[in-house]
Amino acid sequence: MSRNKRRADAVGDALLAISSVKKTKVENKEEALPKLPRPQNVITEEERPDSVENIHPFLKEKLETLPSCPGVYLMRDERHRVIYVGKSACLKNRVRSYFHSKNLTEKTRWMVSLVRNFDIITVNTEMEALILENVLIKKHRPYFNILFRDDKSYPYLELTTFEKYPRLRIVRSNGKLRGTCFGPYAGEAMSVKRTKSTVQKLFKLRPCQEKLDKKRERPCLYYHINLCTAPCTGYVSAQEYTSQVEKAAKFLSGHTSKLAAQLRQEIAEQAALLNYEECAKLRDTLQSLEILDQKQQILLQSDLDEDYISLAYDQGRSICAAVVRQVREGKLQGQQNFVLEVRLDNQHEADLADFIQRYYSENGRPPALIAVETEPSNKELLQTWLSEMAKRKVKFEQPQRGEKKQILLGTKENAKRFLDDELHAPSQRELRQEALSELKDALNLPHTPWRMECYDISNIQGKFSVGSMVVFEHGLPHRSHYRKFKIKGMDEPNDFAMMSQVLERRLSHLCQNKRNLQDNNTDNLAKEDVSLDSTPDLIIVDGGLGQLGAAQAILEKLGLDKSIALAGLAKRQEEIFLPGRQTSILLPLNSKAYNLVTHLRNEAHRFAITFHRNLRGKGMLHSVLADIPGLGPKYIKLLRTHFTDLAALN
Incomplete structure (x- = not known):
């Protein structure tokens, strides 16, 4: 990630934080749950049906043909979004239980009521299903799976x-x-x-x-x-x-003790060889290491590596704090705190298993022992998976007394304290939600714009013309969904026509695949593109009424003007123009919505001009010899070596 990208993200979040006021603690988090949707997989309160008694006829047919083998299932809603990913040793029994069981919790009934389709992926073993489930959760970020709050990517x-x-x-x-x-x-x-x-x-x-x-x-x-x-x-x-x-x-x-022992041995070996200069270097390293080692708290008289994991829930069990204490060679190495959003009424054991799976898949090699309060669900399967990852035996332990019990109790207290701090202070996610709500009210949108796309054009007198598509989901840049467009067939500067071409190419892909899916014509689907296959809630074009009119014409041509909101953002006074509205909208300069839309527009401009500069740089180095058919790089190099200048070559 470049320095400019990091700076852009930091500025955006900082502006949101500066304009925020400290929130009071929400007494009932259960009621606030539907207002905390995930990017791309957003379920609003209005979409929540009252019951799940009526199963869609299409689903009844699929349920009858489910195989009795291990695999992974993906639940999808009416907009084909993945809202839940799960695994099972027997797909037939597990998936059917969602639709036939009468003992589902309220949140699970809510999830099932939104399901309009599901996909299954069969595998050979339950271990393969566990690994595949983890990969798919990270890929789709489903709304109803346990995920890290605030969408942080930890260093x-x-x-x-x-x-x-x-x-x-x-x-x-x-x-x-x-x-x-x-x-x-x-x-x-x-x-x-x-x-x-x-x-x-x-x-x-x-x-x-x-x-x-x-x-x-x-x-x-x-x-x-x-x-x-x-x-x-x-x-x-x-x-x-x-x-x-x-x-x-x-x-x-x-492993500082092992490292110190190795350094002492090397010092002795170098001293025997009379290599005193190398001895001095090793001695300095050892002394620095010992100084650092003295600062670490000794918790256990053991040389084993251990992790202590504890979860703490809020009153409504919608927010969960997870704390991992890392003890290496008996010394406290560090502590990591995470906030999770709990979508379903799972048992503590299931939430613990989900967190362990997610944590170690991103954290890498687990220690030999993991101390927990209760055994996670699928304990044996998790131990096998972790052992294969660590390439040695890994086991779970529930300490009942002694030093390990005290460490686990301390971990629990830290989890409760961390959760309390989080509930009293607004998170970055909540600040972004406020910005999106402000934008929805300011533009009079029918629903919150969870997915926003911004388009910009960059060129020099019509040369090296490019367009950029930048995507923000839930108020955050979704860089894997950014797209670049080379403008085709235009050599004259015409921002309106270029904007029309970019939007038509992007939205035509969406419309074509939607029609083919409705007709079950999967053979003629365009090349799969997760970004271009996603429907935006709001499109913002960089420019005034001219760019807005060009974009509106494309939306009307493709029949999307009723389903996708559109706005234009002019740079001079940061005015927002809407179709059919004579006057512009000026957002307050200190508002979160203003900071959000300007961040989005600046990111689109940066992305477009970077692509334009890259093309222009390559174009400056382009040789006319490369345009001659049959002349490859080797012959071009020979010609340049033989002929000293262009006149001699002519």
Whole structure:
């Protein structure tokens, strides 16, 4: 993620926070639940039916053909959104129980009443179903599954072990990373930076981002200020650098005692070889490590790695705080706090199992022992899955007395305290909800615009013309749904026509797939695109009445003008124009809605101009020789080498 992107997100959230006032504690969270929808999978109070007695005829037929094997099921609503993902050892019994059982809780009946279709994916074993369920929950973020509140992406430290000379970097997600991850660091962002800085000073891993394909003649500044051993110049061998990486990994894993013992052994070996300079370096590292080690609280007289997990609920059981205490080699390594939103009336054991599955799938290798208050559901299956992930045996334990019981009780108290703090202070999610509600009222929209799309055009006198589509869901940028468009067939500057082309290409894809789905004509579906297949609640175009008119014409042409709200945002005075309205709307400068729409527009502008600059840069380097049919890169290089200038070539 670039610095500009991070800055844009930070500014947006900061502006929302500045304009907020501290909320009073909500006494009954159960009543507030329908007002806390997730991005893209939003269920409003108006959509909640009173009963689930009438099963859709289409579903009755599908229920009769369910297989009796392990698998995963995805519940979908009338807008084809995934609202729940679950797994089962027997799909037939599990899925049918939702529609035939009379003992469903109120929230589960609510979820089932919204189901209009479901998909199943069969697998060979229950373990495969568990893994697939976790992948699908992270992909679709269903409304009724337990998910982390506030949509935070917690920072991790990643050792890029896939590189010849690994480096340590801060990342925001470990789902698609190939290296070894440590974290998440759920506290202040500065804590992960301090940890990275400490590792850098102790073990001198290279901080640069160079590929190191070729050997450099001399080292960079990091070597001269003693923060790198300069593998780029060969000052350190690959074997020696690997040792540095292994020591850093032990430190980050909390195995400081083992690392200290290794350093003492290396000091003795180097002293026997009379290599006193290397001894001094190892001694300094050991001393720094011992100083850090003294600051850690000793909880257990044990060298085992353990995690202590506790959950605490609010009065309505709609909000849950989860606390994980990490004890490594008997010392408290850290504590991580999470707030979860509970959609269904599950038992404590089921919520605990869901959290453990989600936490360790993102956190990486689990410890040998996980201490909990009650056994999670599917305990044996979870232990098998965690053991395979850790490549050693992992077990759950319920401490009844002694030191471990005291640590678990302390974890429980911290969970209650953290939950109380969260209930008294407005979360970033609640601030964004206020912004969306303000925008809904200001624009007189029929419902809250959970998915907003903003479009902008960028060009220079009609050259290198591009369009951008930026998506905000629940008030947050959804970058995987951003799309770029190259303007086709236009060499003259015409922002109105370009805006029309971009919107027509984007919305035609949506309309085509909707018609094919209604006709059950799956063979003619356009290429699957999660972003383009999603229906926006509000489209904002960057510009005034001209751009708004062009966009309105496209919506009317495709028959979407009644289902998708439209607005234009002019830059000069940040005026908002609506179709059929003569006067513009000026949002208060200190309002959350103003900060939200300007953040959305600025993000669309940034995305468009970045794409335009990239195209323009490539165009400047484009050779006319490349346009000659049959002339490849090798022959172009030979021609440039042989002919000194363009005149000689002609």
